Amino acid sequence: MDIEEGTPPQRLRALPSRLTNQAALAANRIVDRALAEAGVRRYHYALLAASEEYGPSSQAALGRRTGIDRSDMVATVNDLAERRLLDRAPDPEDRRRNIISITAAGRRELTHLDGLLAVAQEDFLAPLGAADRRTLADLLTRLVDHHRAEQG
C-alpha cells in the first residue's frame, strides 16, 4: 500500500480534532458554495432561521440562539434588513432593544435556502448510509452539548 503524495503524516491523521476540522472544512466548502448561489453567507442563513423559528426577538437574543457575537450581529442584520428579508424596529417597551422580525420575503428566501442546503447536506454525507448518518449526528451532538455545557 503506497503512501500517496498528499497523505498527511500519521500524527495528523490520528488526531480526532483534525479529522473533525477537515470534515468541517469539507462541509463548509459545500455549504458556502450552495449559499453563494443565493448571494448569502452562513451567518445570514442562521439569522433568518432563528428569526423565523423564534419570532420577533432582540439582536442579543438571536445572537445567543445562533452563537453569533453581538458585534457581528449588527452587520448581519444590516445586510438582511437592507434586502428587506428582516425588519429592524426599536422596542417601545425597552428602548435598549431592537426587535428583529422576518418579513414575508424573508420567509420565501428561507424556504429557498432550505432547498439549497438539503442538497448540500446530501453532498456532504454522500458516502454514509442512513444509519451511519444517525450515528454521526448522535456522536457529534454529544460532543457539542458537552462542550456547550462545560463553558458556554
Add this chain to the structure above:
Amino acid sequence: MDIEEGTPPQRLRALPSRLTNQAALAANRIVDRALAEAGVRRYHYALLAASEEYGPSSQAALGRRTGIDRSDMVATVNDLAERRLLDRAPDPEDRRRNIISITAAGRRELTHLDGLLAVAQEDFLAPLGAADRRTLADLLTRLVDHHRAEQG
C-alpha cells in the same frame, strides 16, 4: 422539556454540516489553547509533524502533505526556522526548491507538543467511550477521504 435560552433553531440543530462545524470549533478551541501554552499554532505543529515523518522535503511537498497553501507555508517555515526548529536550505539538485529539515530542537519540541495534544484530545473526546471514539474517527475518515478524492 424547556427550550433553553441558548438553544439554536431546529433548522440549525438538524444540519449535519453545522454539527460538524460546531464540533470542530470546540476541538479547535481546546487544541489552540493547548498549543498556545507552547507559543505555537496549528500550522506550526502540522509542519513539524510532516517534517519529522517524511524527512527533508521541499516546501511544496510539505504543503501537499499538510494541506497548507504554498504561500502560507512560507510564513510558517519562517517562524519555525527563526526558532531553529526547522532548517531551510537551498536544494543543490534543483535550485527552485528549498529543503526543509527538522532540527534536534524541533524533534524535542514536537515530542512536547504531542504530549499537550494528547491531553487536548482527551478533553475534546471526554464524553465518548473508546468504541464511540473509534466509530467517530471511522465516520469522519470516510467523509474526509471521500471529499479529498472527489476534488483535491
Add this chain to the structure above:
DNA sequence: CCCTGTCGTTGGTGACGCCAACGTTGGCCC
C-alpha cells in the same frame, strides 16, 4: 530552443470567531 510546469515568494481577500469600549437604558436596592 521553446513551452510548459513547478517552485518560492509577495501581496491580497474573505469569513469566522472573538474582545474591549462606549453611551444608552432598565431594574434593583438602599
Add this chain to the structure above:
DNA sequence: GGGCCAACGTTGGCGTCACCAACGACAGGG
C-alpha cells in the same frame, strides 16, 4: 429619588485559517 450594576446596540479592532493571482527563477520534455 439616587446609585449601582447589568444588558443592549454599536463601533472598531484582532488573529487564524483558507484561499487566489501573479511574479521571476528554474527544470525538463518536445
